[in-house]
Amino acid sequence: MDVTCEVLGEGTHELDLAADATYGDVLAAVGLSTHEASVLVDDRPVPEDRPVDADSVRVIRLIKGG
Template identity: 70%
Template sequence: MRVTVEVVGEGTHAVELDEPAESTYGDLLREVGLNRHEASVLVDGRPVPEDAPVEAESVRVLRLIKGG
């Protein structure tokens, strides 16, 4: 399963999930180099738990912390 991950303000990534039934939204965050403490995954504009199984083909990631 291929998931499009848009990191708001930083770009878009195509992530290929080998085991979609076992993959979580937290796995998607790790694939784009982020963790649950610094970002939230949004599906249809609503946050989803990081341990929920991936069911969407497109998600947005909102970074909560950004260095500066």
């Protein structure tokens, strides 16, 4: 399954995910954990354990160290 993932403020990634991938897998594919980012579909957050059903998602970081 091909998914375009925009990490806000950091760029866009073209991901090739397994057919049974979850939105948590999307985060892992871009090097983020479910504790530091959320996936948005149509500008709404989706649960990390929900199967991917969109071909384009946005990721927003929740925390950033400093």
